[in-house]
Amino acid sequence: MSNYHQLSLEERCSIARLHEDGQSIRQSAAALDREPSTISRELKRNTGTKIGYRPAYAQAQADARRWSGSRLERCAPLREAVLDRLASGWSPEQVAGRMARDARTKVISHESIYRFIYAQLIRTNDYSWRLYLPRAKSKRGRRGKGGGSPAHFIAGRNPINLRPTDATTRLTPGHWEADYMLFATCGQAILVAHERRSRLTLIARPPNRKAQTTAQTLIDMLTPMPQHYRQSLTFDNGSEFSQHQSLQRQLGFQTFFCDTHSPWQKGGVENAIGRLRRSLPRKTNIYNLQDDAFNAIISRYNNTPRKCLDFKTPAEAFLNQPLHFKCESTPQPTLG
Numbered sequence: 001m002s003n004y005h006q007l008s009l010e011e012r013c014s015i016a017r018l019h020e021d022g023q024s025i026r027q028s029a030a031a032l033d034r035e036p037s038t039i040s041r042e043l044k045r046n047t048g049t050k051i052g053y054r055p056a057y058a059q060a061q062a063d064a065r066r067w068s069g070s071r072l073e074r075c076a077p078l079r080e081a082v083l084d085r086l087a088s089g090w091s092p093e094q095v096a097g098r099m100a101r102d103a104r105t106k107v108i109s110h111e112s113i114y115r116f117i118y119a120q121l122i123r124t125n126d127y128s129w130r131l132y133l134p135r136a137k138s139k140r141g142r143r144g145k146g147g148g149s150p151a152h153f154i155a156g157r158n159p160i161n162l163r164p165t166d167a168t169t170r171l172t173p174g175h176w177e178a179d180y181m182l183f184a185t186c187g188q189a190i191l192v193a194h195e196r197r198s199r200l201t202l203i204a205r206p207p208n209r210k211a212q213t214t215a216q217t218l219i220d221m222l223t224p225m226p227q228h229y230r231q232s233l234t235f236d237n238g239s240e241f242s243q244h245q246s247l248q249r250q251l252g253f254q255t256f257f258c259d260t261h262s263p264w265q266k267g268g269v270e271n272a273i274g275r276l277r278r279s280l281p282r283k284t285n286i287y288n289l290q291d292d293a294f295n296a297i298i299s300r301y302n303n304t305p306r307k308c309l310d311f312k313t314p315a316e317a318f319l320n321q322p323l324h325f326k327c328e329s330t331p332q333p334t335l336g
Helices: 009-020 025-032 036-046 055-066 076-087 092-103 110-124 127-132 165-169 211-222 245-251 263-276 291-302 314-319
Strands: 175-182 189-195 201-204 232-235 254-257
Touching (some): 009 025, 009 036, 025 036, 036 055, 076 092, 076 110, 110 127, 175 263, 189 211, 189 263, 201 211, 201 263, 201 291, 211 245, 232 263, 263 291, 291 314
Parallel strands (some): 175 232, 232 254
Antiparallel strands (some): 175 189, 189 201
16 A cells, blocks of 8 residues: 555645536545545545635645744754844854854754744734844834035045955955944944954944044054054044044054945944944943943954854954954043
């Protein structure tokens, strides 16, 4: 006796035709070389009260009964491993990529993780599920971005189109971008410096955003770097970066500025700020953050795998080992 296999859509079409022609269950079974119990069960389970037996409806009903939930719903250990990493600030791509790298085979796709999170959000009507995602969006899609600021007041300003090709291609280290991460409380901001090749990111809390304070904070952040890691530094056109020539004189940086209303041209640091929002939302009072907590945020960021680095971490790409030195989050600049 051959093993049982599921009815196909073609067979269901034949059952519907034979049933409409008035054939008995046994006659239909003989025509399809199936057991009568198979035909009887099919008609009983997949006949609609109003539409009768329809092949497409029957196929859909059978598929729905066979579906047992997504893999993350069925496999608790995998679900816990994925959610733990998401809760640590990893994106679905980082989770899927790092699991594949560690296991040397594909474990789960990032799309499956996204579908699972959004399915839970809809199924439970609990919007806290969105907090597992890097941007905490309840719906998928892109959001618009604002523009930059005028540039006529910045002395010695070099446009970004003069920046070395290596900075654009990320082939060599030492090309940085910098910007401020702003918060809801007026006057609060974090200065972010981002190295384009390794994606290493440094942060500091200057007391204000004045041009002189900003320049000195960047000097304090980047002085520990070897000279070959001090090639270029790119800003938007905010007045806080107007003292950029100090970095040229003291650290040997070439400095460049985005085109007006085009902060997206320094996309590395813009992306870094977006990722840091997971740990530092706009409502954060950064003055209430202890140094250990502040350092832990950037340490976690620099030790999270990135798809663009073949799922190495920025720390591994920068030094080929986890960061364990003071520069991983720059000490706070001296106030006053």
